[in-house]
Amino acid sequence: QLQLVESGGGLVQLGGSLGLPCAASWRTFRLYTMGWFRQAPGKEREFVAAITWSGDSTSYADSVKGRFTISRDNAKNTVYLQMNRLRSEDTAVYYCAARPRGTVTNADYAYWGQGTQVTVSS
Helix, strand or coil, X not given: CCCEEECCCEEECCCCCEEEEEEECCCCHHHXXXXXXXXXXXXXXXXXXXXCCCCCCEEECCCXXXXXXXXXXXXXXXXXXXXXXXXXXXXXXXXXXEEECCCCCHHHCCEECCCEEEEECC
């Protein structure tokens, strides 16, 4: 079974930092582009960050550029989202997701984690 499990969520103070690891269960993890998305109450799920299979290319939503960093460790089947200088608007459920190498759009993310809640105190 292919599975993604996020962890590391919780309550953090305004301006604080939090790291979110996401562990994948499958051996072909390195063949997937990995992404992070988030969904705030009453809002649609939005793209946060992505990293290619090799880890040499990343992309970020404008709202998190300069504050969040995505990375991956293929040997450990894990992708990470490091969040710094957190704002109240960063409060959301954060999901990691995977799409096959060679796909193009966010619609191609085929596997999703269960999500982890991040709450930034206001």
